[in-house]
Amino acid sequence: xxxxxxxxxxxxxxxxxxxxxxxxxxxxxxxxxxxxxxxxxxxxxxxxxxxxxxxxxxxxxxxxxxxxxxxxxxxxxxxxxxxxxxxxxxxxxxxxxxxxxxxxxxxxxxxxxxxxxxxxxxxxxxxxxxxxxxxxxxxxxxxxxxxxxxx
Ligand code: ADP
Numbered sequence: 001x002x003x004x005x006x007x008x009x010x011x012x013x014x015x016x017x018x019x020x021x022x023x024x025x026x027x028x029x030x031x032x033x034x035x036x037x038x039x040x041x042x043x044x045x046x047x048x049x050x051x052x053x054x055x056x057x058x059x060x061x062x063x064x065x066x067x068x069x070x071x072x073x074x075x076x077x078x079x080x081x082x083x084x085x086x087x088x089x090x091x092x093x094x095x096x097x098x099x100x101x102x103x104x105x106x107x108x109x110x111x112x113x114x115x116x117x118x119x120x121x122x123x124x125x126x127x128x129x130x131x132x133x134x135x136x137x138x139x140x141x142x143x144x145x146x147x148x149x150x151x
Pocket of ligand 1: 007008016017087117122124126127
């Protein structure tokens with residue numbers, strides 16, 4: 001049984017994130033989606049909304065578990081008995097950022113990070129731009145599945 005942790009702020013969880021979960025399921029038997037709770041960075045959508053949104057999305061998926069966490073990602077990874085952390089890459093900016101975190105996580109815990117290259121059609125999908133659009137009343141349903149569950 002191979003289980004991975006896909007951690008993130010998911011503010012909100014986009015179709016780009018969704019595609020990473022599909023890619024992870026090709027390598028792992030189970031994916032734990034961990035919504036990080038950061039007391040210093042509250043985000044636009046509440047943890048309850050994010051949890052409801054993701055739970056509805058993956059309710060019937062036996063291989064996907066949705067949960068929140070408020071500790072070091074590697075500590076949560078071990079707690080959930082996940083062997084690897086999964087992250088998504090869109091561009092060199094993501095790579096530089098993820099590389100540093102991946103190195104530090106491996107240094108402190110031995111846990112490896114697996115990176116999946118985003119699908120071409122999702123390479124411009126960015127939660128912060130979607131937040132901006134949402135706050136200004138734009139329709140975000142092309143980029144987020146079931147956005148009504150976030151309201
Ligand atoms: P964090 O604040 O932890 O970076 P995010 O929710 O912004 O959380 O992103 C979680 C992960 O998903 C990161 O690895 C990020 O690079 C990746 N990601 C974000 N958007 C996309 C996308 N459109 N396609 C692929 N991966 C993405």
